[in-house]
Amino acid sequence: MLQLEGVGKTYPNGAHALEGVSFAVEPGEIVAIVGGSGCGKSTMLRAIAGLDTPSRGRVVLDGATVTAPHEKIGIVFQEPRLLPWLSVADNIGFGLEHLPKAERVARIGEALRRVGLAEKARAWPRELSGGQAQRVAIARALVPRPEVLLLDEPFSALDAFTRADLQEHLLDLWADLRPTLILVTHDVEEAVVLADRIYVMKPRPGRLFEEIVTGLPRPRDRQSVRFETAKKQVLAALDRSLARNSRDKADEAPAGAGMWW
Amino acid sequence: MSVGGMSIAADDIEAAPAQRAAWTRYAKPVLGLIVPVVLAVGWELAVRFGLSNGRLVPPPSVIYATFMELARAGELQRHAAATVARVAAGFGLGVAAGTVLGAVTGYSSLTRRLLDPTLQALRAIPSIAWVPLFILWLGIFEASKVTLIAVGVFFPVYLGVMGAVVSVDRKIVEVGRAFRLSGAGMIRRILLPAVLPSYVVALRSGLGLGWMFVVAAEFMGASEGLGFLLVDGQQLGKPAQIVAAIVAFAVLGKLTDWLIVGLTAPLLRWEDRARHTEA
Structure with a gap:
């Protein structure tokens, strides 16, 4: 089980990105984090990944505090970040170097098949489309079989068709081993399609604002009334999270722009 | 295209x-x-x-005849071998020093603040200006010549390596961190492949300067070498010999450059370049 206990982050430049974030995620659960720009959702994800150390509080996985990148936690970034000098197959196998060769080859082959890129095994990353590259990135994060997979706005750079396609694909891959998924997104529909539970965050300092349990059955029908209702529910919460700050809207844009990445 | x-x-x-x-x-x-x-x-x-x-500007046939005559007598090979040996020694030393210092200054900002200003100041000195000092320190024989060539090769390699290491994509390095690479693993699996394209360019410009400086070095007094053939041709009024030596320089320069490109090409097939075919 993954737990956040009062996680807060203040950057050396004084930016107060995150305050008092506490929640727990059960194994196999899919949780989405939504919020406007600069609400600290990426900061939180980086703290869980062990890429940034929280200033306050701690991240706990199965009883142990996470202070550095952890073997049971995988991450998919907003960009595919494939290594351009490795073939598609070698990119997928990047985190498997400790395994015997036969095992490695088998896992890479299986992953290539699962993401539908078997014929691209020997291709260079530059030869892939954006959607294909992101599929390779997801495969690369999944082949070490992490308990927790973090996704930082993984589909935001893709067109709407590819995005919907990859969302289904991700669920399909998730069903294999059912790792915990924590997905940061600013796309409400994406959150509702994928997540069991949705946290809406509130900016400056970033904190949890509202929790929404959609309880929709899978597979989810994007046209259904229940789906629309859940979407409206999240949008309303998102509105509320921003509304309280509407008084000092004047300085919101620059602050948000500065913390955006 | x-x-x-x-x-x-x-x-x-x-x-x-x-x-x-x-x-x-x-x-x-x-x-x-x-x-x-x-x-x-x-x-x-x-x-x-x-x-x-055609006395001062010999026609191609005369240049060809002179070239073949020098080759037949073994003179061309002897002089070319002497020059190649100097370039090889100077290039080797310059590349070694440039690579190590470039990597160290690129990797840590402390050493960069410590060393780079001095090295940049030294770079501003025209390298030929060192010649009198090198002769005083190292004598008129091989050591001073090789040192001059090494200095010429050093700076482009140093700058290229440092620039390449500094500009390695932070996001790619983060992938290495997320996969928990050790220091050595990070260097072997992320940094080295990432800097290789710029390193090849740095080696090529270093080699070009090496060929330039070997001529300067051989002008300062040598009894053999293609540079000696140039000076000898001037003093004895043999323009065809000068042009023959120049042709030899051109051939060797192109050949060694092509060698670097050819040897590294298999390692750089992944590069996303606009022009893949033209050399």
């Missing part, structure tokens, strides 16, 4: 693709030969027909 306007016109013809392939493959490289060949043949004819005596 298509040939711009050519493609539109050629597409109208039935056998256009095949024709265009043949054109790109054989005819295009030949275009570059037209100007030098016309000049050479023209000059040869001008001398043959007595329009010029």
Whole structure:
């Protein structure tokens, strides 16, 4: 089980990105984090990944505090970040170097098949489309079989068709081993399609604002009334999270722009 | 790559693709030969027909004869070997020093603040200005020559390596961190492959300067070497020998550059370059 206990982050430049974030995620659960720009959702994800150390509080996985990148936690970034000098197959196998060769080859082959890129095994990353590259990135994060997979706005750079396609694909891959998924997104529909539970965050300092349990059955029908209702529910919460700050809207844009990445 | 306007016109013809392939493959490289060949043949004819005596600017046939004569007597090989040995030694030393210092200053900002200003100041000195000092320190024989070449090679390699290490994509390094690479693993699996393309460019410009400085080094007093052939040709009034030595420099320079490109090409096939075919 993954737990956040009062996680807060203040950057050396004084930016107060995150305050008092506490929640727990059960194994196999899919949780989405939504919020406007600069609400600290990426900061939180980086703290869980062990890429940034929280200033306050701690991240706990199965009883142990996470202070550095952890073997049971995988991450998919907003960009595919494939290594351009490795073939598609070698990119997928990047985190498997400790395994015997036969095992490695088998896992890479299986992953290539699962993401539908078997014929691209020997291709260079530059030869892939954006959607294909992101599929390779997801495969690369999944082949070490992490308990927790973090996704930082993984589909935001893709067109709407590819995005919907990859969302289904991700669920399909998730069903294999059912790792915990924590997905940061600013796309409400994406959150509702994928997540069991949705946290809406509130900016400056970033904190949890509202929790929404959609309880929709899978597979989810994007046209259904229940789906629309859940979407409206999240949008309303998102509105509320921003509304309280509407008084000092004047300085919101620059602050948000500065913390955006 | 298509040939711009050519493609539109050629597409109208039935056998256009095949024709265009043949054109790109054989005819295009030949275009570059037209100007030098016309000049050479023209000059040869001008001398043959007595329009010029060709004494100060020897015609191609005389240069070729001189070149072959030097080669037959073994002189050319002896001088070329001496020069190549100097370039190799100087290049080796310069590359080693440039790589190590470039990597260290690129990797840690402390050493960069410590060393880079001094090295940049030294770089501003025209390297030939060191010659008198090197001769005083190291004598007039090989050591001072090799040192001069090494200094020439050092700076482009140093700058190239440092720049490449500094500009390695932070996001790619983060992938290495997320996969928990050790320091050595990070260097082997992320940093080295990432800097390789710039390193090859740095080696090539270092080698170019190495060939430049070997001439300067051999001008400062040598009893053998292609640079010696140049000085000797000037003092004895033998322009054909000078041109023959220049041709030898051109051939060796191109050959060694091509060697670097050829040896590293298999490692750089992944590069996303606009032009993959042209050297």
